[in-house]
Amino acid sequence: MIITVRVRDATGAVATRQVSTTIGGSSISYGTYDIARGIDATEAAMRTAIGYNGVLNNHQRAYSGTNHPLTFATSKVANAANWHHTAMLNTKLTDWAGLANGAYDALINGFWSSWPVGIRGWVTCNHEPENDGGDPAVWVAGIRRYVALAAARIRARGLDVAVGGVLMSYSWDSERWRDYDWWTGLPTIDRPQTFFGLDHYGRCLPGPPVVGEDMITPLREIIDSVRPSGIQRFALFECGLDRRRKGQSTIIGSNQTIADWLPGFDTGLQSIAGMEAANMFFSGQVGPAAQYAQIGGVALPIWAQIVKNGLP
């Protein structure tokens, strides 16, 4: 990183000086979420594919269902430290208005008071609000309250966890994202503990050969539009290449398409400053009707190796 300092005095004279530094340790924490197989079976398949016996996924991703856990120990990432390195947790409080009005403050403070020191993670509440049909303004008020409470506990306890809101990247296909803008005006004090999250999917483009679309360019554009808010940490709670043709429902992609697309996607994510974690999401559907590629065929060892490369 090149940092430039400019000082201008009262006469208009300008002095400039540059200083450089290195930002390292930015290997992305990769995880795999397979609804059908579950994390253990997925892990086993990935290990076999590349002949590796250690834990592969960098993080365990889990969804709390319709309830927010009371404590870390009762959450679905409770065993993250035993089997995986970090935790990515998606919590839910369906009562958006209650969240915004403080009805769950005690629950939230209790949960964040229970998160163990030393377990790295990313946590959100009510991700993909675009799919839930509620009032966006209420959701924004709720996630802002959640972030403020969590960030304060993170700071007070010295936790290595980030908290943030997670939207669907397709909200940037139109101006809909403006309805869910929770990041603008985020208090400066909360920025270091906050990440900006997305669920980000792409489609296949017709060939020959059929290829996965460039998912990095639009992702970078969205993230760059968020940076002025002061948030500099980013995570993909879900990502993947949909095998359907872009703009249509016809499946044209294959495991080979996924295998060919994965390395470029990995390289692209690595090039985005502040991208900390990404979870490859598999729908659990199997067979030719599956929307998203499974961890199978020629794509399996490619993905497993990418995840292994990101191990600490």
Add this chain to the structure above:
Amino acid sequence: MAAVINSATLDQAAYLSGEIMTLTVDYTADRTITVATIVTDAGGNSSAPVIATALCGDIEVTSDPVRIWDLVSDNGTVATFTAVA
């Protein structure tokens, strides 16, 4: 007197993504302007001058890749900024 940046130093040689970077800038620049106000009436009688000073000029930090650098303090010779790595 021209503006001079004597030093610009970071609190660490390298950072992990997400860490707080603290930049301290030691500079010399006369950023003070002095304004003297004198009121003269129709008869040509002038008041004693009232002297006021104000801080002019500025100091800014940018980076590539882009980060938001927040000014934490500035006493006229030493300024401190922070940003998230």
